[in-house]
Amino acid sequence: MQMPAILKQLLMLLADGKFHSGSALSVAVGISRSAIWKQLQALTDLGVELIAVSGKGYRLGHGLVLLNQAEIEQNLHPPAQALLHKLEIHDVLHSTNTYLLEQARQGGVSGQVCLAEYQSAGKGRRGRSWVSPFAQNIYISLLWRYQDGPAAIAGLSLAAGVAVVRALRALGIHEIGLKWPNDIYWRYRKLAGILVEVSGESGGPCYAVLGLGLNFYLSPQQAEIIDQPWTDICRIMGDADSYQLRNKLVGLLLNELLPMLANFSSSSFSHYVQEWRTYDCMLARDVKIVIGEQSYLGKVAGINDDGLLLLEMPDGSVRSFASGEVSVKAL
Known part of the structure; x- marks a missing residue:
């Protein structure tokens, strides 16, 4: 689902990080100032961090880079390019995992990838919700089909953890740890979580949807409901412009996750167990x-x-x- 055009237009105007008066926004978008206020409130409801200063106007509380298919694909290596069947980027979804599970039930094929700028019902393990502010983190799911039953892909979420660590290291981030079974930590603070959902006959074909929620930037206000130590990419890298690496990181993740999914039925978790142990932070x-x-x-x-x-x-x-x-x- 795509964001209403007027909200996307406002975001693009504010993306420069500068203050914009309500009057200027009103003229640029072609609606009244009172309507501008309502639209800005709608952005806030999506988790967009806005700062309002009397006499100056409005600006984003943090830099903004939207997901871009061309930029993501520029960072793909040939093996990942060959395995990528379809890449979808949605402005708003209930959940990337739920979306791909429905696609799978309708005949979706291996290599389908779904990203969302915002999840209205993002989920983690054991029914937990996932904090999903608009255009600030990475919410991605991948679909893959297997000829054997679910038992044949045991350990898939752990292998996915290894793949995510490899991608983060390729971005230049180290001191990454894995917390069994599917959390990614940096210095004992949660950075990302993995959710694998499998469906199919016990002895026959099955499909897996692998979802990853990764904190790229969270404001202190947005993180208030998180009940454990956490961190994000921007804090780890300590660079105000780190948010510009968002599309690059998606490409790096696909470089690792797609081959892992494609080869897992033949290599199994045995191919990853020793490396997983080197990252075990517990x-x-x-x-x-x-x-x-x-x-x-x-x-x-x-x-x-x-x-x-x-x-x-x-x-x-x-x-x-x-x-x-x-x-x-x-x-």
């Missing part, structure tokens, strides 16, 4: 594992070759946990 840390009404305390002992979490219990025994509805909290 290793040897005390944690609390929650499964429904039950909880377990112990020390993380890494993952086994199948990607299950290993927990050293207080009595010295080691238990393994599959991802499913498991929640892992550092103590």
